[in-house]
Amino acid sequence: MKMNKSIKIMTPGPTQVRENVRMARSLTTTNPDLDLTFYEEYKAICDNLSALLHTDNVSYILSGEGILGLEAACASLTEPGDRVLVLDNGLFGRGFADFIKLYGGEPVLYTVTDRTAIDVEALAVYLEQDHDFKYATVVHCDTPTGVLNPIETICPLLKQYGILTVVDAVSSMFGVEIDVDVCRVDILCGGSQKALSAPPGLTMLTVSSDALQAMEQRHTPIASFYANILTFKHYYRDKWFPYTMPISDIYGLGAALDNVLADTEIYARHAQIAQAVRTAAAEAGLKLYLERDYCATVTVLEVPEGVDSAQFLQHMTEQYGIMIAGCFDYLAGKVFRLGHMGEGANAEDVAAMLDAMDKTFADLGYTLKCSMKDVFVKLMDTEEVSL
């Protein structure tokens, strides 16, 4: 089989995977159901996750890509007829409504502009009128626009009304520091393939005791087996997993978490690079999709008039070996999404990405006001960037 090794992926996930993570995935494996040492390894990795996310809440790693975590949270909390507040300022935001409906709940959408973060004060006014919700869903970074919602104020506000929160942090986790306990998030969802920079295939959850209690106090059974978070509750005490754990994937995830732990500059570097990318794009005359409230893991630029998005992306990958992303749904063909998360959040790779973009614009006959790469390199060199 021929694999495309020469392309550098600078997409907002999946991301590049470091060699030590790949090596960890090739270690000799045991039977993860029967060998009790695996329960210790799994628990140690979950404990690392909780520590890195600054929480006393328990963590679980489920075998399935990020979407499984979102579905599992909704499946486990939603009972038929439950009203669920869906905070929507983007595609992943409103996507939660589908899961809620699937499990018999009644999603109530709170829809606001996708060009800025959710305004907590406006939300507070809304909640004064209506707060009869079992839980609410919110996306930390809605990746199609790259907006970062302030979960540190949104979730405590909801909690004041006794509303549990499910937060999709798939594309922010480990690119933006998250303090789950300060934010009072009940279920936080992450994915292996974004800033954590392990291959796709795993979802990580932190789950509060309030959320576990809500699952246990249901009147109806959880309408799923694979997406039932409660099946993990006693895995360690009972030495029993609901299904065989993908041991190699979990070893890889463990190594990726060790990389995050060892990288003391990780959040400052993400912030600095993201700021420099935005400045470079703006100076080159490109328009940022957002007005403000940018996430440090992804930059979303409008495709300029006269440039064909699909042609641009194909040319850049084929000629320069670097892949960035377009978008889907209502943003299809309208924006470029530049990933600078996890393994991609380093000055060298980002400079190479911007250089390839500079050249691709030139090849397609579009004139930028200046080289994005030059602005970026200068900013990173002189450390003029405000963090």
Ligand SMILES: *Cc1c(COP(=O)(O)O)cnc(C)c1O
């Ligand atoms: C990537 C991502 C997910 C997982 O979805 P896939 O597109 O299937 O990888 C979920 N939520 C957000 C915000 C994401 O960026």
